Amino acid sequence: MKYIGIDIGGMSAKAGLVNELGEIVAKRTAETDKGTDTVEFIANMVHLTVDLLTDCSLTLDDIGGIGLGFPGSIADEAGVVRYCCNLNLKNVEFVKLFRSGLDFQKTIKISNDANCAVLAEARYGGAKGSKDVLMFTIGTGIGTGIISGGHLITGNISAGSEGGHTTLFVGGEQCGCGRKGCFEAYASATALINQTKAAVLKNPTSLLAEAVEKGGLNGKVAFDCAEKGDRAAMEVVDRYIKYLGEGIVNFCNIFYPEIVLIGGGVSNQGDSLIKPLQSYVDTNVYGKEYNPKIKVSKATLGNDAGIIGASLLCTL
Ligand SMILES: [Zn+2]
Structure with a gap:
């Protein structure tokens, strides 16, 4: 099963379609900006996801889930972005809003980007x-x-x-x-x-x-x-x-x-x-x-x- 991973930064959000071997088989980037409000930011992430799937001639039915890493303080289980100093996001129920924007029923998970990095390195990288x-x-x-x-x-x-x-x-x-x-x-x-x-x-x-x-x-x-x-x-x-x-x-x-x-x-x-x-x-x-x-x-x-x-x- 393939999953989508989105790495969100203060300048750009990089989305990738990742296969069972941890390889990124397709990639797409969107700009991010501190001036973007929450509603627009979520709409941008929805578009980024849909565009990536379209690039690969896939639909949401073809993926097992979507994970997003943020440069800030995240309540992982609650799916809430508490605070990102480089983005205009404060106490945003991100998973709920992103899910409804995308109309996607499978797994959506969020965490801090440093947590994402160590997970990847421990599974496929320098600490395999x-x-x-x-x-x-x-x-x-x-x-x-x-x-x-x-x-x-x-x-x-x-x-x-x-x-x-x-x-x-x-x-x-x-x-x-x-x-x-x-x-x-x-x-x-x-x-x-x-x-x-x-x-x-x-x-x-x-x-x-x-x-x-x-x-x-x-x-x-x-x-x-x-x-x-x-x-x-x-x-x-x-x-x-x-x-x-x-x-x-x-x-x-x-x-x-x-x-x-x-x-x-x-x-x-x-x-x-x-x-x-x-x-x-x-x-x-x-x-x-x-x-x-x-x-x-x-x-x-x-x-x-x-x-x-x-x-x-x-x-x-
Ligand atoms: Zn300090």
Whole structure:
């Protein structure tokens, strides 16, 4: 049976028809915008679904269900989108309204997009076959997906698994959530860019400063210059890995996973990120002398994880 998975973001919604092997056999994208009201947003998602099926010469009767991943706070069981800061959705009975707009009686499931990503990676991707998986998606913020003992951990009314907002430094850097010192205020891609910017101001004659002047600020430039031996860049990268590693170790000490997956744009640094993170976890996790090694690895499904994982919500 095929399922539809829809990965909703602040700029676009990507819908895919996913087969029994977890392969996306057709894809279609629609724009999303914070200015779109709820009624129009739901109508757009209905159209996106119908258009995808039409592309494949299929109808709603040919699919087993539809899953949707949102970048926000979702009450999974109730089918309610509580809040998405990049979309105009607040306490929306999404499943009910989408179901009636589509006139579809089979399964419709929704969840947070980080939960979708970890489901996909644990079934088909970098953590295939593992029952205890932590996934950190590093982007504007840090999304966390937790599978423990084979179960997706979301907390009461699925309000939990917001690992980006655990505290790394009490009273530290201001976080977008309103609190200070959150993990994501130190280890997100946004934080890495801010740390790079500060290093450029402090070291105006460094290779890092020169590279930023030429190519602009991004989450990659410090890694590139560190590889060339630039001291200012090496300091940025070492400190960033310590922040990220420390946050990851905190979660490892609670869940003790078999594998930690790193996703999002920063994970494209590959070994120059993964190897030092692996060594940080090896050195710092509690009980390291006696317990199995925790593998740190790059997520493998990339942007498809959101679509595949959303479709998997229907099979939980
Ligand atoms: Zn926060």
